[in-house]
Amino acid sequence: MxxxxxxxxxxxxxxxxxxxxxxxxxxxxxxxxxxxxxxxxxxxxxxxxxxxxxxxxxxxGEPLAYLLGEREFWSLPLAVSPDVLIPRCETELLVECALAHAARRSGGRPEILELGTGSGAVALALARELRCRVVATDKDAAALRVAARNRRRHRANMELRRGDWFAAAPPRRFDLIVSNPPYVAPHDRHLREGDLRFEPKSALVAARGGFADIAKIIRGAPRHLRGGGALLLEHGFAQGAKVRAMLAARGFRAITTRRDLAGHERVSGGVWRGKS
Ligand SMILES: C[S@@+](CC[C@H](N)C(=O)[O-])C[C@H]1O[C@@H](n2cnc3c(N)ncnc32)[C@H](O)[C@@H]1O
Incomplete structure (x- = not known):
């Protein structure tokens, strides 16, 4: 032929x-x-x-990104493999919100922690845009190997650490904590559709109706944030109200939610004013 x-x-x-x-x-x-x-x-x-x-x-039905071994995020070509979630364009909103917070906070370079970095997409975008060092964690060793490849490829200033949420964080406080944690409920029908069928369940699914990991991060964040620092979380389109309530209950202020291009509530966050 x-x-x-x-x-x-x-x-x-x-x-x-x-x-x-x-x-x-x-x-x-x-x-x-x-x-x-x-x-x-x-x-x-x-x-x-x-x-x-x-x-x-x-x-x-195998995702094109896995077959090509690559997906673009924030105009950066990134290596991807079935060990990591394929970075989504919705997640670029998390980067936009983080950049907006960094711009408001000070002229200096913010200290940023990303929890659950996967391919490293969010941490890389922030490290490149802000020319700062980003600490990026994941509990999955194979995912961190993909993030390390992307760090090399883009010469990004990223420190990669392995562990369960804040257990992997260094013992200091940050100006910004960002995360796109697993937030799909275990029996959500979308898990049986499209690319999600091939992506790691550990990157997608969270217990307690999709809220278990979001709850852990909100609970732990104040011990790792400086006063005036922010926590920003990506979540499912119907989870905004509950995430805002959880942030308020933990003592966060200036709580906001931003919608993605499809008009869905997608990223919520709040500012930590006091001591934990
Ligand atoms: C939804 S994916 C996000 C990946 C990447 N940040 C992105 O936005 O494309 C969630 C990531 O959290 C990681 N993760 C899941 N449970 C975790 C835990 N208990 N501690 C740290 N990371 C975890 C998964 O391995 C996965 O890489």
Missing amino acids: STAELRHWARARLRAPADADALLCACAGRGAAAIIAGTPAKLPPHRAARFRKLVARRAR
Whole structure:
């Protein structure tokens, strides 16, 4: 088969024809323009075989990001693997909120802690934007290996630490704590749909209706925040009211929620005024 025929074959099999082009570019080692223009006329047999396998896996629903081994976040190409959550564009709102807080707080470089870093997407974006050091934690060693690859690739000023939420944090206080923790309820039907079927459950699911990890982070944050420091949390679209109530009950002030581009409540946070 010529490259053009292979491309036609794959585009007919996949729900999103653009996925066929992305996989073809990855297997051919050429840019999209060359592929669409029909060069190279033929792929070497091993590359064509790899392409067919990837198309079959994509047709079975495997996420494109895992097949390519890459996903862009905050305009940074990041390595991803099935050990990490695929960074979502909604999570860019968490970065925006963190940047807004950092800008309000002082001209200096804020000390930032990210809990549950996965691929390192959020920590990397913040370290690059603010030219500051970000401490990023995860309980999963394989996820931290992916974050370390991304740290190397982007030469980001990130300290990676392994452990259960605040147990991994260094013994000092931060200006900002950010987290996109697992927040999907264990029996949520979305876990059986789309990319979520292939992503690590430990990155997605939290007990107590999706609130168990959010609750632990809100409980522990005051012991790790400076006065005037903020906690910012991504959460599910229907979780905003409860997260605000939990922040208020723990003593946070200036509690706000921001909506994502789809209009869903997505990131809530509050400022810690006093001593823990
Ligand atoms: C929803 S993913 C977020 C990943 C990444 N920050 C992002 O936004 O793309 C949650 C992350 O929290 C980590 N995690 C889950 N439970 C944890 C715990 N008890 N302590 C630390 N990290 C945890 C998971 O391994 C996963 O990487």
